[in-house]
Amino acid sequence: MSTSDLALSCRGLRRSFDGVLAVDGFDLDVPTGALMALLGPSGCGKTTALRLIAGLDRPGSGTVHVRGRLVAGDGEWVPPERRKVGMVFQEWALFPHLDVVSNIAFGVDGDASARVASLIELARLQGLEHRMPHELSGGQQQRVALARALAPEPDVLLLDEPFSNLDAQLRAEVRGEVREILTATGTTSVFVTHDQEEALSIADRVAVMIDGAVRQTGDPFAIYAAPADAGVARLVGQANLISAEVSGGFAHSSLGDLPMPTLADGSCDLLVRPEAVAIAPDPAGPARVVDVEFYGHDQLIRCALPSGEHVQVRLIGPHPEFVLGSAVRLELRGQPLALPR
Amino acid sequence: MARAATITVEQGRGRKAPIPLQASALGVTALVLLPIVYLVARALEADASSWRLIMRWRTVSLTLHTIGLAVAVTLAATAIGVALAWLAVRSDMPGRRVWATLFALPLVIPSYVGAFTLLSALGPTGELQRLLEPLGVERLPDITGFPGAFLALTLFTYPYVYLVTVAGIRGLDPAFEEAGRVAGRSRARVFRTVTLPLLRPSIGAGALLVALYTLHDFGAVSLMRYPTFTQAIFLQYKAAFDRTPAAILSLMLAALALVVVVAERRARGRARYYRSGTGVARPLRPVPLGRWRWPALVLSGGVIGLGLVLPGGMLLMLLSRGLAAGTPLNLTIWAAGASALVSGAGAICALVVAAPIAVLGARYPSRRSRSVESLSYMGYALPGLVVALAFVFLASSYMPLLYQTLPLLVIAYVVMFLPQTSEPLRAGLLQLTPRMEEAARTLGRGRGRILKDIVFPLIAKPALAGAALVFLTAMKELPATLLLRPTGFETLSTRVWTSASAGLYSRAAVPALLLMLLSSVPLAVLARRVGVDPEGVRQD
Numbered sequence: 001m002s003t004s005d006l007a008l009s010c011r012g013l014r015r016s017f018d019g020v021l022a023v024d025g026f027d028l029d030v031p032t033g034a035l036m037a038l039l040g041p042s043g044c045g046k047t048t049a050l051r052l053i054a055g056l057d058r059p060g061s062g063t064v065h066v067r068g069r070l071v072a073g074d075g076e077w078v079p080p081e082r083r084k085v086g087m088v089f090q091e092w093a094l095f096p097h098l099d100v101v102s103n104i105a106f107g108v109d110g111d112a113s114a115r116v117a118s119l120i121e122l123a124r125l126q127g128l129e130h131r132m133p134h135e136l137s138g139g140q141q142q143r144v145a146l147a148r149a150l151a152p153e154p155d156v157l158l159l160d161e162p163f164s165n166l167d168a169q170l171r172a173e174v175r176g177e178v179r180e181i182l183t184a185t186g187t188t189s190v191f192v193t194h195d196q197e198e199a200l201s202i203a204d205r206v207a208v209m210i211d212g213a214v215r216q217t218g219d220p221f222a223i224y225a226a227p228a229d230a231g232v233a234r235l236v237g238q239a240n241l242i243s244a245e246v247s248g249g250f251a252h253s254s255l256g257d258l259p260m261p262t263l264a265d266g267s268c269d270l271l272v273r274p275e276a277v278a279i280a281p282d283p284a285g286p287a288r289v290v291d292v293e294f295y296g297h298d299q300l301i302r303c304a305l306p307s308g309e310h311v312q313v314r315l316i317g318p319h320p321e322f323v324l325g326s327a328v329r330l331e332l333r334g335q336p337l338a339l340p341r
Numbered sequence: 342m343a344r345a346a347t348i349t350v351e352q353g354r355g356r357k358a359p360i361p362l363q364a365s366a367l368g369v370t371a372l373v374l375l376p377i378v379y380l381v382a383r384a385l386e387a388d389a390s391s392w393r394l395i396m397r398w399r400t401v402s403l404t405l406h407t408i409g410l411a412v413a414v415t416l417a418a419t420a421i422g423v424a425l426a427w428l429a430v431r432s433d434m435p436g437r438r439v440w441a442t443l444f445a446l447p448l449v450i451p452s453y454v455g456a457f458t459l460l461s462a463l464g465p466t467g468e469l470q471r472l473l474e475p476l477g478v479e480r481l482p483d484i485t486g487f488p489g490a491f492l493a494l495t496l497f498t499y500p501y502v503y504l505v506t507v508a509g510i511r512g513l514d515p516a517f518e519e520a521g522r523v524a525g526r527s528r529a530r531v532f533r534t535v536t537l538p539l540l541r542p543s544i545g546a547g548a549l550l551v552a553l554y555t556l557h558d559f560g561a562v563s564l565m566r567y568p569t570f571t572q573a574i575f576l577q578y579k580a581a582f583d584r585t586p587a588a589i590l591s592l593m594l595a596a597l598a599l600v601v602v603v604a605e606r607r608a609r610g611r612a613r614y615y616r617s618g619t620g621v622a623r624p625l626r627p628v629p630l631g632r633w634r635w636p637a638l639v640l641s642g643g644v645i646g647l648g649l650v651l652p653g654g655m656l657l658m659l660l661s662r663g664l665a666a667g668t669p670l671n672l673t674i675w676a677a678g679a680s681a682l683v684s685g686a687g688a689i690c691a692l693v694v695a696a697p698i699a700v701l702g703a704r705y706p707s708r709r710s711r712s713v714e715s716l717s718y719m720g721y722a723l724p725g726l727v728v729a730l731a732f733v734f735l736a737s738s739y740m741p742l743l744y745q746t747l748p749l750l751v752i753a754y755v756v757m758f759l760p761q762t763s764e765p766l767r768a769g770l771l772q773l774t775p776r777m778e779e780a781a782r783t784l785g786r787g788r789g790r791i792l793k794d795i796v797f798p799l800i801a802k803p804a805l806a807g808a809a810l811v812f813l814t815a816m817k818e819l820p821a822t823l824l825l826r827p828t829g830f831e832t833l834s835t836r837v838w839t840s841a842s843a844g845l846y847s848r849a850a851v852p853a854l855l856l857m858l859l860s861s862v863p864l865a866v867l868a869r870r871v872g873v874d875p876e877g878v879r880q881d
Binding site for chain 2: 054055056079080081082083084085086087089090091093095096097106107109148149151152
C-alpha cells in the first residue's frame with residue numbers, strides 16, 4: 001500500500017518531555033475508512049501520539065502524512081486548523097458558552113444548517129438543539145462531541161479515550177452508537193484506549209502500543225491469536241506465559257513436553273490462553289487450585305503447578321467442584337504459541 | 342464559583358437555620374442598610390428650596406461628567422488589563438515572569454497618591470515643564486480635568502482587570518482552545534470565539550470593580566479638579582448648613598453605582614463555566630509573538646513607566662527634597678500607627694461580622710439567605726463618601742456619643758468592606774462539604790475536634806486573605822476616614838490628602854511612601870492567592 005491509499009501514515013515519530021521519550025519511533029498506517037484502535041497501557045504515549053497527529057504538539061523527529069499530504073516533519077509544519085484532522089477529546093471539551101447547535105456548527109464554514117441538521121439526526125440529538133452542555137447527560141455530551149468533530153468532514157478523526165468518562169453500563173451502549181455513527185459516515189478513525197475489550201470489540205484494526213512505539217498492528221482476531229511478543233499477549237486478553245526450554249524439537253515445560261518441531265533450541269515462553277486449558281479433578285493430579293473467581297457465565301480458576309508457576313483456566317458454566325486446595329490435572333488443548341523471550 | 346454553587350444545592354436544602362444565626366445575620370444586614378435607609382428618609386423630607394438646588398443644569402452636567410469618566414476609565418482599564426494578562430500568561434514576551442509581577446504593582450498606589458505624583462511630574466508647574474523650559478517650551482498642555490482624572494484612574498485601576506483575567510486564563514482548560522483549533526479555526530479566531538467568551542465573567546467582574554472604583558473615587562478627581570458627584574457632594578457638605586441637598590446628590594450617585602452592579606449581573610448570561618476535565622492540566626504552550634513583541638514591549642513599558650516608575654520616582658525625588666528641607670518625620674510615624682490601628686480593627690471586625698452571613702449562605706441556602714447575602718453587598722456598592730456622610734448625619738443627630746469616634750469609623754469600614762471577608766469565608770465553607778464533617782464524626786471526632794482539626798485549618802486561608810484585603814482597602818481609604826475621624830486624628834491617607842490638596846507635594850511624599858509600603862504586604866498575600874506568579878501552582 002502506498003502512502004496515498006492511506007488516510008494517515010506516521011513514520012518514526014519521536015517526542016520527549018524533559019528528556020524522557022514519551023513517543024519513541026512511532027509508526028502507524030491507517031487505511032482509508034478504517035476504524036483503528038490504538039491500544040496501550042496508561043503512560044505508553046498514546047495521547048501524546050494523537051496530539052502529534054492532530055498538530056497540537058510538534059514531534060522532535062519523524063513525519064505525519066494525512067491522505068498522502070505531509071503535515072509534520074521534514075521541515076514541514078501544518079497548523080492543526082489546516083490538517084483536516086478532527087478530534088474528540090477525553091473530557092469532550094464542549095464549549096460551555098455555546099448550545100448544542102453552535103457547538104456542532106463551530107467548525108463549519110458558511111451555512112452550517114444543513115450539515116448540523118443531518119448530524120443532529122445521525123447523533124440522535126433531536127430536541128436538544130438549544131440545550132447548553134451542562135444540561136446534557138454524559139451520553140448526550142459524548143454524541144455532541146462526536147458530531148462537532150465530524151461536522152467539518154475531517155479526513156481522519158481521532159478519539160482520545162472517548163468512553164472513559166462514562167460509567168460501565170452506559171459505556172457499552174455508547175460504544176455501539178459511536179461505531180454506528182462512524183460506520184455510517186465512513187470516517188477514518190483512530191481511537192485511543194487502554195481497555196482491550198473495547199479495542200477488540202469495536203475496531204476493525206488494532207495497533208498495540210507499548211513504551212512509545214507500536215509493537216503490532218492487525219485485525220482483532222490476528223492480534224489475539226498471534227501476538228508478536230509477551231507484552232502484546234498480556235495486553236490483549238488474559239495470557240498464561242509458561243517458560244520452556246526447547247531442545248530436539250520438544251519444548252520442555254512444567255505443563256509437560258510438547259512437540260515443537262519448527263523451533264530452534266533455546267528458551268522461550270509458551271502462550272496459553274485460559275480457555276485453551278482443560279481441567280479435571282484428579283486426587284493424584286500435580287496441580288492445586290489456589291483461587292476461584294466466579295462470574296456467572298464462566299469462572300476463572302487459578303492453579304499452582306509443582307514448578308511454582310500459576311496457570312489460569314477459564315471454564316464455561318458453574319463448576320462448584322473446584323474449590324481452594326483441590327488437586328487437579330491440566331491438559332492443553334491445541335498447540336500453544338511459542339513467543340521469543 | 343459555579344462549581345461551589347452546585348454543591349450548595351446538595352448541602353442543606355430545607356434545613357432551617359438556627360434562630361441566633363438568623364438574628365445575627367439580619368442584624369448585620371440592618372447595619373449595612375442603615376446608611377441608605379437614612380439617606381432616603383432624609384431626601385423624602387426635602388423641601389422646595391432643596392429641590393431647587395438640585396434641579397439645575399449643574400446636576401445634569403455632574404451626571405454626564407461622572408458617567409463619562411466611568412465609561413472611559415472602564416473601557417481603557419479593561420483593554421489594558423486583558424492585553425497585559427494575555428501577554429503575561431500566554432505569550433513568549435521577553436521577561437514575562439518579571440512583567441507578570443510588575444503589572445499587578447500599580448494596585449498598591451492609591452489613586453490620590455498617583456494623581457498628585459502625576460500632577461507634580463506633568464502638571465502646570467511640574468518637573469517635565471521645568472526640564473523642558475531651557476528648550477523653549479513655555480507651557481505644556483494642562484492635564485487637570487478629564488485627561489488627568491482619566492489617566493490617574495486608568496493607570497491605578499487596570500490591575501483589578503489584570504488580576505482576575507490572569508486567574509481566569511489560568512483556570513481555563515486548554516482543551517477548549519485545542520478543540521477550536523482542530524475544528525479548523527485559526528488562533529486569532531479561537532481567541533475571539535472561544536477564549537474571550539469563556540473569560541467574559543472574569544473580565545466583567547474586573548470591569549465592575551474598575552467602574553465602581555471610578556464612581557466612588559474622591560481623591561483623584563478632586564486633585565485633578567474634575568467635577569463629579571463625589572467632588573460636588575463633598576463641597577456641598579463642607580459649605581452648606583442644610584445637608585439635604587448633599588443627601589439627595591449622594592442618593593443619585595448611589596443609584597448610579599447600583600445600576601452598574603445590576604447591569605454586570607444581567608450581562609453574565611446563562612452559560613455555565615466549568616473546567617472541561619478533571620485530569621492533570623497540561624501547561625499552556627506560550628504563543629510566539631514574532632514581530633508583535635515590539636508593540637507588546639512598548640505597551641508594557643508605557644503602562645509600567647507611567648503607572649509605577651513615574652509615581653515611584655517622583656515620590657523618591659519629593660522625599661529627598663522634603664528631607665533636605667527638614668520635613669519632620671515623627672508625625673508620619675504616628676499616622677502610620679493610626680492607619681494600622683483603624684485598618685486592623687476594621688479587618689478583624691469585618692471578619693467577625695461576616696461569619697453569620699457566610700455560614701447562612703453556605704450552609705442554609707434558601708431564597709431568604711440569598712437576599713440577605715445580596716443586601717450585605719449594598720455597602721460595598723456605595724461610595725465611601727456616601728456611607729460616611731450618612732454616618733456623620735446619623736451620629737450627629739441620634740448617636741452623639743459615637744460622633745467623631747474611632748468605633749464609628751470602624752463601623753463604616755465594616756459596612757463598606759464586608760463582602761471582602763464574607764465572600765472568601767463563604768467560598769471556604771462551601772469547599773468544606775458536610776460529608777467531610779460527617780466522615781470525621783464517624784471516625785470518632787466530636788464537634789470541638791472537628792472545628793479545631795478540620796473547619797479552622799480549611800477556612801483559615803480564605804479568612805486571612807479576606808482580612809488582608811479589608812486591611813489593604815481601609816489603609817488606602819480616604820473620604821470616609823476624612824469625614825469620620827475624630828478631630829486631630831491623622832492617618833497616612835489623611836496626611837497625604839491634606840498636604841497634596843494644598844499643593845505641598847514634598848510633604849505628602851513621606852506618608853504616601855509609607856502607606857504604599859504598609860499596604861503592599863497584604864497585597865503580596867493576595868497575589869499569592871490568585872496566582873499571579875506565572876510559574877506558580879494553578880489556583881483551584
